[in-house]
Amino acid sequence: MEKEIIPIETLREKIDTIDKDIVRLFKERMDVASLVADYKREKGLPVHDPVRERQLLTKISALAGNEFSDYSKVLYSTILSLSKSYQRALLGVESDVYDKITRALDETEKIFPETARVACQGVEGAYSGIAAGRLFSLPDITYCPSFDSVFDALDKGECEYGVLPLENSTAGSVVKIYDLMMHHNFNIVRSVRIKIDHCLLAKRGTSLQNIKEVFSHEQAINQCSQFIKEHPEIKFTPVANTAMASLAVANSERNDVAALSSRHCTELYGLQNLISSVQDQGNNYTRFICISKKLEIYPGADKTTIMAATGDTPGALYQLLSLFFAHGINITKLESRPMPTRDFEYIFYLDLDVSIYSPKLKTVLSELERYSGEFRYLGSYTESVG
Secondary structure (H helix, E strand, C coil): CCCCCCCHHHHHHHHHHHHHHHHHHHHHHHHHHHHHHHHHHHHCCCCCCHHHHHHHHHHHHHHHHHHHHHHHHHHHHHHHHHHHHHHHHHHCCCCHHHHHHHHHHHHCCCCCCCCCEEEEECCCCCHHHHHHHHHCCCCEEEEECCHHHHHHHHHCCCCCEEEEEEEECCCEECHHHHHHHCCCCCEEEEEEEEECCEEEEEECCCCHHHCCEEEEEHHHHHCCHHHHHHCCCCEEEEECCHHHHHHHHHHCCCCCEEEEEECHHHHHCCEEEEECCCCCCCCCEEEEEEEECCCCCCCCCCEEEEEEECCCCCCHHHHHHHHHHHCCCEEEEEEEEECCCCCCCEEEEEEEECCCCCHHHHHHHHHHHHHCCCCEEEEEECEEEC
């Protein structure tokens, strides 16, 4: 005998009825959670009770049975996260991070500075310098030999700001920067996206047929893979910076070398542009961050970057991400990097699409202070397109 197929409208009506009961019971549970908060306030107890939480999840898993055990753990982990968040909101639990943010909002000037001492990696003509020119009207730029030395210049007070490339729309993240971010204290105060147009630059009088070797930054080489495939006879050599590649060509005694670099370097180093827009994608942008030693938060900041570590336990990353989902905060980027001092544990960098004035951000940052021992707030800022 064939199984009766119940009409979808009937099933949806049944689900609607069940959902009403779930919402009613959820509200009842949160009402009880508020009474728990009152008790904890009276007794001076912490909101988070890990022993009770483990016991509850074990009990729920058993009640759900084998088929729904994992689903129930996910559901109740989210409910417990919301319950703790609600209790902390009722208790007015203080946040050291948000206290620092509040002070920065009060103390930061209302207009981003037009001029400042800025450290960039590379030499004159580097894309970082171009980004600095888009961020500041009249930057006093000091060029450093490496990304690490940009952070060092900031640490030593040799500059007020540093400008660093963080990710490219074609080649992805600049992982060296993310690794260095673990080891330095800094704050992101602004970011800018710069359109990248790689040109093949060589000495005047040189033709493409003469070229045997091309210098450029590793990221730039990765962004020009199609051109590389079309010219297997050419050797591509990574150097520290695209502008340094142009300088190396200009100073070289060879006439068979070229550089993948910005158009700006053509006149700067007396070169000729053999081919424009060598990159694979015409819509090629690199995102640069502007960092400072002091926390500065300018009006209109609508992007926040944080860093957090999770334990090497099942569901740890889910618990971290579910916190943002529960509060309706969009994560626009998630980057993971291995922690150098711990095997198979990772630091996660998250870009959040949320206004600095949103109470949701305050709640989430307060939660993160207690959730992760490796949590760091890296700044709130605006991002422009140069």
